[in-house]
Amino acid sequence: MASIKPSVPKGTRDFSPVEMVKRNYIFDTIKSVFRKYGYQQIETPTMEKLETLTGKYGEEGDKLIFKILNTGDFVTDGKIDSSNFNPDYKKLTPLISGKALRYDLTVPFARYVVQHQNEITFPFKRFQVQPVWRADRPQRGRYREFYQCDADVVGSDSLLNEAEFVLIYDEALSKLGLKDFTIKINNRKILSGIAELINRGDNIIDLTVAIDKLDKIGLDGVTKELLERGFTEADIEKIKPVILLQGTNAEKLQSLREALAESAAGLKGCDEIETVFTYLQSCPLQTATLELDITLARGLNYYTGAIFEVKTNEAAMGSIGGGGRYDDLTGMFGLKGLTGVGISFGADRIYDVLEELNLFPTTANQTTKVLICNFDKEGETYGLPLLQQLRRQNVNAELYPAGAKIKKQLDYANNKNIPYTVVIGGDEIASGLLTFKDMSSGVQEKLTVDEIVERMVR
Amino acid sequence: MASIKPSVPKGTRDFSPVEMVKRNYIFDTIKSVFRKYGYQQIETPTMEKLETLTGKYGEEGDKLIFKILNTGDFVTDGKIDSSNFNPDYKKLTPLISGKALRYDLTVPFARYVVQHQNEITFPFKRFQVQPVWRADRPQRGRYREFYQCDADVVGSDSLLNEAEFVLIYDEALSKLGLKDFTIKINNRKILSGIAELINRGDNIIDLTVAIDKLDKIGLDGVTKELLERGFTEADIEKIKPVILLQGTNAEKLQSLREALAESAAGLKGCDEIETVFTYLQSCPLQTATLELDITLARGLNYYTGAIFEVKTNEAAMGSIGGGGRYDDLTGMFGLKGLTGVGISFGADRIYDVLEELNLFPTTANQTTKVLICNFDKEGETYGLPLLQQLRRQNVNAELYPAGAKIKKQLDYANNKNIPYTVVIGGDEIASGLLTFKDMSSGVQEKLTVDEIVERMVR
Numbered sequence: 001m002a003s004i005k006p007s008v009p010k011g012t013r014d015f016s017p018v019e020m021v022k023r024n025y026i027f028d029t030i031k032s033v034f035r036k037y038g039y040q041q042i043e044t045p046t047m048e049k050l051e052t053l054t055g056k057y058g059e060e061g062d063k064l065i066f067k068i069l070n071t072g073d074f075v076t077d078g079k080i081d082s083s084n085f086n087p088d089y090k091k092l093t094p095l096i097s098g099k100a101l102r103y104d105l106t107v108p109f110a111r112y113v114v115q116h117q118n119e120i121t122f123p124f125k126r127f128q129v130q131p132v133w134r135a136d137r138p139q140r141g142r143y144r145e146f147y148q149c150d151a152d153v154v155g156s157d158s159l160l161n162e163a164e165f166v167l168i169y170d171e172a173l174s175k176l177g178l179k180d181f182t183i184k185i186n187n188r189k190i191l192s193g194i195a196e197l198i199n200r201g202d203n204i205i206d207l208t209v210a211i212d213k214l215d216k217i218g219l220d221g222v223t224k225e226l227l228e229r230g231f232t233e234a235d236i237e238k239i240k241p242v243i244l245l246q247g248t249n250a251e252k253l254q255s256l257r258e259a260l261a262e263s264a265a266g267l268k269g270c271d272e273i274e275t276v277f278t279y280l281q282s283c284p285l286q287t288a289t290l291e292l293d294i295t296l297a298r299g300l301n302y303y304t305g306a307i308f309e310v311k312t313n314e315a316a317m318g319s320i321g322g323g324g325r326y327d328d329l330t331g332m333f334g335l336k337g338l339t340g341v342g343i344s345f346g347a348d349r350i351y352d353v354l355e356e357l358n359l360f361p362t363t364a365n366q367t368t369k370v371l372i373c374n375f376d377k378e379g380e381t382y383g384l385p386l387l388q389q390l391r392r393q394n395v396n397a398e399l400y401p402a403g404a405k406i407k408k409q410l411d412y413a414n415n416k417n418i419p420y421t422v423v424i425g426g427d428e429i430a431s432g433l434l435t436f437k438d439m440s441s442g443v444q445e446k447l448t449v450d451e452i453v454e455r456m457v458r
Numbered sequence: 459m460a461s462i463k464p465s466v467p468k469g470t471r472d473f474s475p476v477e478m479v480k481r482n483y484i485f486d487t488i489k490s491v492f493r494k495y496g497y498q499q500i501e502t503p504t505m506e507k508l509e510t511l512t513g514k515y516g517e518e519g520d521k522l523i524f525k526i527l528n529t530g531d532f533v534t535d536g537k538i539d540s541s542n543f544n545p546d547y548k549k550l551t552p553l554i555s556g557k558a559l560r561y562d563l564t565v566p567f568a569r570y571v572v573q574h575q576n577e578i579t580f581p582f583k584r585f586q587v588q589p590v591w592r593a594d595r596p597q598r599g600r601y602r603e604f605y606q607c608d609a610d611v612v613g614s615d616s617l618l619n620e621a622e623f624v625l626i627y628d629e630a631l632s633k634l635g636l637k638d639f640t641i642k643i644n645n646r647k648i649l650s651g652i653a654e655l656i657n658r659g660d661n662i663i664d665l666t667v668a669i670d671k672l673d674k675i676g677l678d679g680v681t682k683e684l685l686e687r688g689f690t691e692a693d694i695e696k697i698k699p700v701i702l703l704q705g706t707n708a709e710k711l712q713s714l715r716e717a718l719a720e721s722a723a724g725l726k727g728c729d730e731i732e733t734v735f736t737y738l739q740s741c742p743l744q745t746a747t748l749e750l751d752i753t754l755a756r757g758l759n760y761y762t763g764a765i766f767e768v769k770t771n772e773a774a775m776g777s778i779g780g781g782g783r784y785d786d787l788t789g790m791f792g793l794k795g796l797t798g799v800g801i802s803f804g805a806d807r808i809y810d811v812l813e814e815l816n817l818f819p820t821t822a823n824q825t826t827k828v829l830i831c832n833f834d835k836e837g838e839t840y841g842l843p844l845l846q847q848l849r850r851q852n853v854n855a856e857l858y859p860a861g862a863k864i865k866k867q868l869d870y871a872n873n874k875n876i877p878y879t880v881v882i883g884g885d886e887i888a889s890g891l892l893t894f895k896d897m898s899s900g901v902q903e904k905l906t907v908d909e910i911v912e913r914m915v916r
Contacts, residue, residue, distance in 0.1 A: 006569045006791045009505050009557050014570055016577070017498030017584065024499070036849055038826045038856035040475030040874070041482070045603050046504065046559075046589060047467050047524075066505075067527040069555055071593035075547040085543040089533040097527055099467050101504075111464045112472055119474070121873035123859060126475070131504060135529035145503050158859035160838070171849075282842040333464045368496045380618070384740040391494055391629075398496035401581060401616035415579035416498070 011136070011144030018417075021367060022351065022360050023147075026176065027129055030149055030345050033172040034127040037164055039151045042126050044108040047099045056107045056332060064135045067097040101133040105150045106329070106342070113154055114333040122155030122338075141348065152342030154329060159272055162306045162325065163279030165343045169310050169321060170288040176350065177359035180313040181320075182289045186296035187273050188303050188324070190256060193266015194242055194294070197259065198235040206230070208297040211243050215295070219244065242294065249277060249292045256294070272305060298322055308343055315353045320346045363419075370420040370456055372399045373409040379424040386422070386434075386449050395456045413439055422452060469594070469602030476875075479825065480809065480818050484634065485587055488607055488803050491630040492585040495622055497609045500584050502566040505557045514565045514790060522593045525555040559591040563608045564787070564800070571612055572791040580613030580796075599806065610800030612787060617730055620764045620783065621737035623801045627768050627779055628746040634808065635817035638771040639778075640747045644754035645731050646761045646782070648714065651724015652700050652752070655717065656693040665689070666755040669701050673753070677702065700752065707735060707750045714752070730763060756780055766801055773811045778804045821877075828878040828914055830857045831867040837882040844880070844892075844907050853914045871897055880910055 008014060015023060031041070053065055070077060078095035086092060102108055105128045113120065129149045138144055151168065153161050162185075169183050195204040210225040217225070222243065226236055242259050245252045253270055260266030273292060280290065288310075296307050305325030312320055323343030330338045354360050370390060372383040383399050390397040398418070400409045406423065413421050423435040433446035436455070447455065466472060473481060489499070511523055528535060536553035544550060560566055563586045571578065587607045596602055609626065611619050620643075627641050653662040668683040675683070680701065684694050700717050703710045711728055718724030731750060738748065746768075754765050763783030770778055781801030788796045812818050828848060830841040841857050848855040856876075858867045864881065871879050881893040891904035894913070905913065 004792075006510055006573055007507070008503050008569075008573075009507055012503035012505055014503065014574065015501040016574070017500055020499040020501060035825070036852065036854045038829075038854065038874075040825070041478040042475060043473040043478060045466050045470035045472065046591070047470055047603065049465070049467055052464055063529070066529065068559075069525040069527050069551065071522070071524065073547045075545050075550060081545055082540070082543050085540050087533050087539055089531045092533060093527065101526075111466075115464055115466075116472065116474070121870055123870075125856075133504070145505065153859075156859045160857065160859045279842070282839070283846045334462075367493070367498070371496075381740070384737070388741045394494065396494045396496065398583075399618065401611075401614045401618045412579050412581075416496075 009144070011138030011142075013143060013145070017367075022354070023347070025360065026347055026350055026354070027147075027149065029175050030172045030347075031127065031129065033168055033175065034151050036171075037125075037151075037168055039125045039127040039153075042109075042112060042128055043130060044102065044105075044112055044128070046102060046131075048102055048108055048111065050094065050098055050100050052111050053100050053103055053107060057103060061103065065103050066101040066133045066135055067093060068099040068101070070096055070098055102130070103134060104132050105130060105148045106152075107332075109150070109152060110330045111333055113338070114330050114335045117335060123153050123161075124155055125151070125153045127151040141352070143348070147347050149345040149347050150342060151344075152329075152340050154338050154340035157339050159275045159306075160279055161341050162272075162276045163283070165308060165323065165341065166276070166280060166285070166288070166290060167283055169308070169343065170285045172345070173310070173312075173320075173350075174287040176354060177357070178312055178314065178353070179287060180289075181287065182291050182311050182313060183285075184291050184293040184296050184309045184311070185273065185276065186292065186294055186307045187269035188305055188307060189265045189269030189272065190260070190294055191269075191297065193256075193260040193263035193269055194239055196263040196265065197242070198231070198238050200231070200235065203230070205301070207239075208295075211239075211295050212297050214243060245294060249290065252292050252294075253277075269305075276306065298324065302326055304328075306341060312353055315356050317349055317353055318346075320349045320353065322346075368396045368398050368416060368418045370395065370397050370422060370452075371409065371413045371416075371418045372397065373406060373413075373421055373423045374400060374403055375406070375425055376403045378426075378429060379403065382429050383422075383424050386452065389449070389453050390456055393453060393457045395453075397456075410439075420456065467602070469596030469600075471601060471603070475825075480812070481805070483818065484805055484808055484812070485605075485607065487633050488630045488805075489585065489587065491626055491633065492609050494629075495583075495609075495626055497583045497585040497611075500567075500570060500586055501588060502560065502563075502570055502586070504560060504589075506560055506566055506569065508552065508556050508558050510569050511558050511561055511565060515561060519561065523561050524559040524591045524593055525551060526557040526559070528554055528556055560588070561592060562590050563588060563606045564610075565790075567608070567610060568788045569791055571796070572788050572793045575793060581611050581619075582613055583609070583611045585609040599810070601806070605805050607803040607805050608800060609802075610787075610798055612796050612798035615797050617733045617764075618737055619799050620730075620734045621741070623766065623781065623799065624734070624738060624743070624746070624748060625741055627766070627801065628743045630803070631768070631770075631778075631808075632745040634812060635815070636770055636772065636811070637745060638747075639745065640749050640769050640771060641743075642749050642751040642754050642767045642769070643731065643734065644750065644752055644765040645727035646763055646765060647723045647727030647730065648718070648752055649727075649755065651714075651718040651721035651727055652697055654721040654723060655700070656689070656696050658689070658693065661688070663759070665697075666753075669697075669753050670755050672701060703752060707748065710750050710752075711735075727763075734764065756782065760784055762786075764799060770811050773814050775807055775811055776804075778807045778811065780804075826854045826856050826874060826876045828853065828855050828880060828910075829867070829871045829874075829876045830855065831864060831871075831879055831881045832858060832861055833864070833883055834861045836884075836887060837861065840887050841880075841882050844910065847907070847911050848914055851911060851915045853911075855914075868897075878914065 074096045131145050131147050133145050166183055191208055195201045195207050206229040210222050214222050257270050298307055303324035304327040307324040309319045310321035325341035327339050329340045374380045374383050387399045419439055421437045428434045436447045437444045532554045589603050589605050591603050649666050653659045653665050664687040668680050672680050681694055715728050754767055756765055761782035762785040765782040767777045768779035783799035785797045787798045832838045832841050845857045877897055879895045886892045894905045895902045
């Protein structure tokens with residue numbers, strides 16, 4: 001028998017009842033907004049075939065995929081024996097493993113779309129909230145198992161989708177109680193335009209990696225980095241006005257149009273951004289500040305149009321959401337020409353922000369509302385019909401399942417955050433007036449069964 | 459690039475939007491009942507340490523656990539090379555794998571209770587709805603990934619818990635629309651009493667395995683099997699009245715008390731069953747038939763008191779739920795003496811039953827309620843404020859994101875089961891009266907924007 005306390009694998013977590021209520025609150029809020037905008041939920045298996053995942057996340061990503069050992073005699077099935085045993089684990093892996101844990105929700109979604117293309121009505125607006133697994137080195141805020149919370153639409157190039165994602169961010173985060181956050185938007189074509197401006201289309205990644213750091217290292221730092229990366233003083237002089245773009249979104253857009261006048265791609269990017277802004281004029285945001293930020297790049301190789309990122313201004317925290325448009329999601333599985341755009345909510349970070357700002361609601365319908373305390377068989381028998389009546393009225397209720405000391409029963413209520421208790425002792429049974437206690441105020445009253453039910457239902 | 463259609467691993471499933479709505483309906487219903495009875499949700503990681511799972515499910519079970527290959531260079535880390543390579547996969551496995559996928563929810567729950575014993579308030583009433591993985595041969599209705607839906611209470615020996623589980627089954631399955639189902643109850647101590655009756659306490663498993671088949675093979679079959687298993691004619695004669703128990707639950711209990719008069723365990727079992735029945739007299743069942751079935755055994759080695767099983771009488775289907783009391787759940791992790799009782803819902807089977815009986819509700823708040831169709835930029839611009847108004851009133855609404863042919867837009871609505879559409883063409887814009895269509899009746903009306911919003915909200 002184990003004498004050491006058991007534990008969970010490194011980088012994974014148990015979620016306690018209190019944490020689950022809070023997590024469900026976040027997920028339910030986001031899901032309800034996804035549904036309001038016409039997104040439909042799907043789920044894909046935890047395991048995918050190794051061939052589905054391999055090569056989709058780059059060499060580094062492939063290393064971080066959790067592989068599943070084939071079941072049964074994987075040595076014989078893999079035709080491995082002492083004579084041909086190859087100690088290179090990369091060679092050995094495909095012989096003994098054919099499945100792996102989902103690494104993100106995007107690749108399984110692409111696989112889903114291709115596999116079910118004949119059953120799907122396009123445009124296909126789907127959301128998916130499931131865990132993913134990555135063998136990253138665990139650290140504060142980074143786990144090996146964590147939930148992703150994604151919405152994507154494929155098969156529609158309308159920029160209304162982009163506008164609606166801005167609205168979804170605004171509505172969901174407003175609902176969660178955030179009062180000051182920024183949705184940053186950029187467009188890959190604007191970044192291409194900037195690179196074209198200096199005839200460095202091939203070096204767009206070097207360029208964007210450098211200007212992405214403007215916030216942190218300032219213009220001098222960016223200049224230094226660009227020089228190191230092979231850009232000339234003349235290049236830098238030419239793009240400086242673009243990097244230092246100032247003013248309202250409309251002013252920035254106007255300056256960009258002037259600066260990128262020579263670039264067809266750049267102007268296309270400006271047009272797209274402007275169309276999104278126009279949509280949003282008829283659908284004003286509740287809380288969010290929308291900011292055109294041309295330093296925003298995020299997984300640049302992936303995105304082909306809009307790029308989004310969301311940051312809260314109330315807490316020190318990285319981005320709490322991001323996404324963008326990609327023109328060839330399903331090409332990796334042989335289905336070409338399907339455009340898509342999607343966003344993701346960073347649920348773990350949102351959890352930390354709500355915790356820090358004390359924004360989790362104190363009342364939740366996910367916990368017990370009233371505990372009936374009793375001291376003996378007689379009290380229990382007296383309490384059962386009350387328990388039944390409460391539950392019949394859809395009140396979450398419990399009867400303490402033993403005639404324990406009152407302190408123990410009230411501790412139980414406090415530890416479970418049960419807001420009300422009813423005490424049934426000999427006096428209460430004799431008078432028919434039960435002791436009803438509001439656990440947060442400490443106020444006690446003598447009430448009949450009917451009065452208690454009435455109080456709990458309203 | 460892949461030219462073959464991608465697919466999911468054997469025995470796993472994608473869930474489409476339509477399936478997800480139905481699955482959520484089942485899970486949400488069951489969860490709401492768990493919560494009403496004071497059960498709190500927890501989640502545990504998908505992966506557990508291999509040592510947590512190994513040896514808990516018997517030798518056969520161990521083989522069916524999906525193991526996860528260690529990340530990084532598992533060959534070097536496992537100190538394996540060509541000279542010491544052992545082709546016995548059972549010897550190799552622990553060298554290259556230290557984690558595995560959850561095989562059920564019970565062992566992870568036991569691990570959770572022991573690990574967090576100092577944070578938990580007992581009695582601890584928890585529920586858990588998560589997938590589990592088993593490398594079983596897939597067949598109709600049996601998957602390698604499936605959800606379990608469990609509620610357990612640990613740290614309370616009160617039989618009120620048993621009674622409440624009967625109520626939970628009754629309420630949840632009634633809510634799901636089942637009209638005729640049986641909750642069978644038995645008690646391990648009664649089975650012990652029957653074995654004691656013929657001084658065969660050591661052969662209780664042989665005995666129960668045989669009488670468990672009474673339904674299928676009849677008394678002659680059971681007699682034959684008992685003889686084969688080494689019981690005597692005299693044994694069989696002595697237990698025959700017990701096996702053939704008839705009448706109401708009260709009559710059966712009375713007959714059992716007489717037959718088991720010599721067995722302390724047997725009488726204890728009768729007392730426990732009677733206590734549960736007494737509780738249920740003050741809390742009458744809505745729909746279920748409660749049946750004392752002394753042939754019910756289910757994983758006998760595990761249970762020490764009550765045993766439950768639920769069957770629908772409306773469809774040919776195995777059990778749709780089961781559970782029981784176990785006196786030493788956490789002993790496997792070194793925490794002794796903690797008694798528990800729990801139940802499980804068979805979600806996949808319940809899904810099939812509801813499908814067969816056509817019991818899924820046609821309206822669900824998980825889908826879009828109204829689609830706004832349009833033909834051009836003008837229609838889209840006209841539709842946007844309507845879309846906003848609907849969403850502000852919490853109506854799930856979509857604007858078709860392109861000026862496509864009307865047939866395509868209506869097909870989209872039909873395929874997504876969207877019950878209402880609004881068409882905005884030139885005439886509609888000119889008159890301010892939009893074409894509002896009930897998609898199931900086909901009835902069309904001309905309504906103003908405000909009338910449409912009013913209609914959709916109520």
